[in-house]
Every structure is written in C-alpha cells, then in structure tokens.
Amino acid sequence: MPTSEAARFPGRLAIRFPVVDPATGEAFDEAPDQQPDELDAVVDRAHRAWPGWRADPAARTAALRMAAGAVEAAGDDLARLLTREQGKPLAESYAEVARTAARLRYFADLAPRTRRIVDGRPVSSEVRWRSLGPVAAIVPWNFPLQLAAAKFAPALAAGNTVVLKPSPFTPLATRLLDSVLATALPEDVLTVVTGREPLGARLASHPGIRHVTFTGSVSTGRTVAEAAAASLSRVTLELGGNDAAVLLDDVDVDRIVDRLFWAAFRNCGQVCMAVKRVYAPAGLHAEVVEALAQRAKTVTVGAGLDPDARLGPVNNAPQLARIEQVTQQALADGARAAAGGHRLDGPGYFFAPTILTDVPPGAPVVTGEQFGPVLPVLPYRSLDEAVDAANGTGFGLGGSVWGTDLDRAEAVAERLECGTAWVNHHAELSLAQPFAGVKDSGVGVAGGPWGLYGNLRPFVVHRPQEA
Ligand code: NAD
Numbered sequence: 001m002p003t004s005e006a007a008r009f010p011g012r013l014a015i016r017f018p019v020v021d022p023a024t025g026e027a028f029d030e031a032p033d034q035q036p037d038e039l040d041a042v043v044d045r046a047h048r049a050w051p052g053w054r055a056d057p058a059a060r061t062a063a064l065r066m067a068a069g070a071v072e073a074a075g076d077d078l079a080r081l082l083t084r085e086q087g088k089p090l091a092e093s094y095a096e097v098a099r100t101a102a103r104l105r106y107f108a109d110l111a112p113r114t115r116r117i118v119d120g121r122p123v124s125s126e127v128r129w130r131s132l133g134p135v136a137a138i139v140p141w142n143f144p145l146q147l148a149a150a151k152f153a154p155a156l157a158a159g160n161t162v163v164l165k166p167s168p169f170t171p172l173a174t175r176l177l178d179s180v181l182a183t184a185l186p187e188d189v190l191t192v193v194t195g196r197e198p199l200g201a202r203l204a205s206h207p208g209i210r211h212v213t214f215t216g217s218v219s220t221g222r223t224v225a226e227a228a229a230a231s232l233s234r235v236t237l238e239l240g241g242n243d244a245a246v247l248l249d250d251v252d253v254d255r256i257v258d259r260l261f262w263a264a265f266r267n268c269g270q271v272c273m274a275v276k277r278v279y280a281p282a283g284l285h286a287e288v289v290e291a292l293a294q295r296a297k298t299v300t301v302g303a304g305l306d307p308d309a310r311l312g313p314v315n316n317a318p319q320l321a322r323i324e325q326v327t328q329q330a331l332a333d334g335a336r337a338a339a340g341g342h343r344l345d346g347p348g349y350f351f352a353p354t355i356l357t358d359v360p361p362g363a364p365v366v367t368g369e370q371f372g373p374v375l376p377v378l379p380y381r382s383l384d385e386a387v388d389a390a391n392g393t394g395f396g397l398g399g400s401v402w403g404t405d406l407d408r409a410e411a412v413a414e415r416l417e418c419g420t421a422w423v424n425h426h427a428e429l430s431l432a433q434p435f436a437g438v439k440d441s442g443v444g445v446a447g448g449p450w451g452l453y454g455n456l457r458p459f460v461v462h463r464p465q466e467a
Helices: 036-054 056-071 077-087 090-106 144-157 170-183 201-206 218-229 251-269 285-298 316-333 382-390 406-411 448-455
Strands: 016-021 028-031 115-117 121-133 134-138 161-165 190-192 211-215 234-238 242-246 277-282 336-339 353-356 374-380 398-402 418-424 457-464
Touching: 016 077, 028 077, 028 170, 036 201, 056 144, 056 170, 056 382, 077 090, 077 115, 077 144, 077 170, 077 316, 090 144, 090 218, 115 242, 121 190, 121 211, 134 144, 134 201, 144 161, 144 170, 144 211, 144 277, 144 448, 161 201, 170 190, 170 234, 201 211, 201 218, 211 218, 218 234, 242 251, 242 382, 251 277, 251 285, 251 398, 277 285, 277 382, 285 336, 285 353, 285 374, 316 353, 374 382, 406 418
Parallel strands: 134 161, 134 211, 161 190, 211 234, 242 277, 242 398, 277 374, 353 374, 398 418
Antiparallel strands: 016 028, 115 121, 121 457, 336 353
C-alpha cells in the first residue's frame, strides 16, 4: 500500500502557489510550494529505494513498460491539464503525452552492453555498467511532460532513482503524471517536488544527488553547474538555442514555406530548437518574407482548448514581456513587421505571430533567444556570409539548410557549428539519436543509447586469465 502524499511530505500541502492559465492570465489552481528543507527527506527516500530498483533489470523493464501504458490510458486528463497550464493547442498536448509514453517504452527496452577489452595482454578485463544513485531532473515549462520523460526514462532504465522538479509555471500536469506513474513504479523510485526558487537551486546542490540533469536557459544552466560542483555530481545541461535556417538560392519557397513556418512557430516558438533566425539569399529575401508573413497573418491564434486554434498564448507574463521588449527594440532600431509585431488585445498572454524584416544584424532578436512567436528574416549575399552569421552567436543547438540540390545543402549543413543539422527540415528528432548542444547550448548527451550511458558509470573488472 503506497504511503499517502501527506505522510510522505508533512507540511508540503499547506503552503501553495497559484498556477495561471495563460489563455486568460488568471490563476485557475494551485500547487504545493515545497520548501528546500523538505528535500533531505525526499533524497533520503530516493537513496533507500535505489538498491531495490537497481537490482532487477527485468523488473525495471516491466515497470517502465507498464508506466508507458498508464500514461497512454490517462492521455485525455494529462493533455487537457497540460494545455490549461502551458497554453499549447490540445493536439500538441496529445502529441506530447504520446512522446512521453514513447520515451518510457523506448528506454524500457534499452540495456547497456558489457564490453571485453582485448589488447593482447594475458588478462580478462571487462567493462560493466553501474547506476549512479538519486538523479535530480530539473525541467522548464515549454514541454513539461516530454522533457521530464527525456530525463527520468533513461535515468530509471539505468537503475537510478529520480527526484523531478518541474517549472513553477507548469507543475500540475507533472503532478498528475506522478500519480499516474505511481501505479506502475515502486514507491520513491520517482518523486516529483514542486515549488518556487530556491527549491531547484537546493536540489542541484544537494549532497545526496549523484547526477543533475537540467534543461532550461543558459544563465540558469551556469548556476546549476556551479551548484552541482559543490558535491561534484555529474551534470548534463540541455540549454537554450538560437537555431538558424539557411535558405539556398535553389530553394523552392512555395514548397518549403509551411514546414519552415511551423519549425519556427510550433508551441508558439517556445521550442529550444525552433528556427529562431532565417537567412535568405538577397534575391529571394522579399519572396521569403512575403510567404512567411502570409502564413503568420492567416494562422488561427486562440486558447489551446479551442479546437480551431493552431497557435496558443505565450506561457507566462515574464516571457511575454521579454518577447514584446525584443520586438519593440528591433522595430525602434529600424526593423519592419511584415506581420504582427504586437500583443493581441484582450485577456491572456497572446502575441501576434510576427515576421520581422530589415532587422539590424546585432539586434537582440537576432543575437539572443527570443523563445516566442517572432521570427527575423535576414538577407545574405554570399554563402560564406550566411554560414558565418549562422555560426556567429554563442549558441550551438541545431541548424538547418534548405534547397533543392540535397548534396549541396548537406555540404553547407556540415559547416554549421551545432549538435544537429537538418536538410529541408528542422527539429525532427528520433528517440534513438543523440541530442547534444555545443558552445553555450549544452554539456553532455541525451537521447538514444547515449542518454542511457549518461546515467551510468563504467565499472571495470580485471583479472588474470590463469590463477
Ligand atoms: P529556466 O532556466 O528559467 O528554468 C528551468 C528550470 O530551472 C525551471 O524548473 C526553474 O524553476 C528551474 N530553476 C530556476 N532557477 C534555478 C536555480 N537557480 N537552480 C536550479 N534550478 C532553477 O528556463 P525556462 O524559462 O523555464 O525555459 C526556457 C529555456 O529552456 C530556453 O532557454 C530554452 O531554450 C531552454 N530549453 C532547452 C532545451 C534543450 O533541450 N536544449 C529544451 C527546452 C527548453
């Protein structure tokens, strides 16, 4: 019989903070505001659950598969709550729930490989893999469920236990997910804690944590790395991006414009690896701006629960203010809005889908991460100039090259300084591939077997071949 939440977290339910529906700007529920001093008991329980969980790989596989089924069975409730607190259209929430279940199922069946070292010496040397212990997973508000699963599914599959902290902007769907997963996982193998800062900071520096896996902004990532240094725990950081899409002079604009638009605007542009800058050849620039602006002007913006909405609100008030600020600064510096450029009237955090042209190359909307429904389109004269500009920020998450000659496009994609480069696509990821940013976009590798090994340590057994 699982211990009740009240017994596991005495005092936890008493202090609460409001959770806002971004479609209305009004609080619609609350979540427990756990205090940092509660983490000692949480991490201690995660430690005590670890030996049982790591001991039996077959039981882990069965439990994770069952967890995937439980997530699918709760899909309606999870998706609706996710849309309510995050803002994304319901269809995108369903897709996120499906990806959450898919991650559990993928890692359930993945096991590390023991390797024998063969180097000519008369010894037997074997590399086996061991789990690390309690893992802290800290995630942002843009994809609360699937980013959490990207962390806890490989960590649990590797035999670790996990303490998961969602963003205070989106704690509710993760709490529901916690109760859904509790039907499949042993107690204390996964614990969700919710609360405002300094809860995350304290979790990242907790001496009982052996691996901090963080997804969020570059600046918080630096703080997390410093905090984790106190206990020398392993750190994986999946940070911000400022992905460029480079269009080549043989691109078929009509053919790619829809894909390009959604690569920038899905989830209201709040995607780490969204297209955040477009570079178009000077001769095609006006056509590209016009084609993207047409999409931006005709897309239906509305509350995520409205079945007609293709674009929802921005998730939270500070993010909306940031988007408004970088847009206004660009406009003040000489940019022109070919579409949008302003907040939408009425309640909620809605911003008109915006295409910017004539943007000064040094504008913050180009050099920084806007993380919203605003896209600058910049002209270039030579391919070298475009590649230099694409590589010219501190970020290095993804990038893409678009053209008709695929070999030529791939050769340009090879020159992008990032973790993933696409041709005629952007932000398409397989569960089986590695996902890693370079420069300020991250440290460590997630995804596929690499994500599993990121949650394991090698353990070598060395013995002579004869006594
Ligand atoms: P954020 O850095 O503000 O917050 C991320 C998480 O860290 C939240 O849970 C937050 O509560 C917590 N946090 C805040 N301060 C902390 C501290 N001092 N110590 C520990 N934890 C702390 O990011 P955000 O605004 O929630 O998310 C947007 C950012 O996330 C964007 O930069 C986006 O690109 C990035 N992101 C990256 C990826 C990726 O895979 N590379 C994926 C999604 C989002």
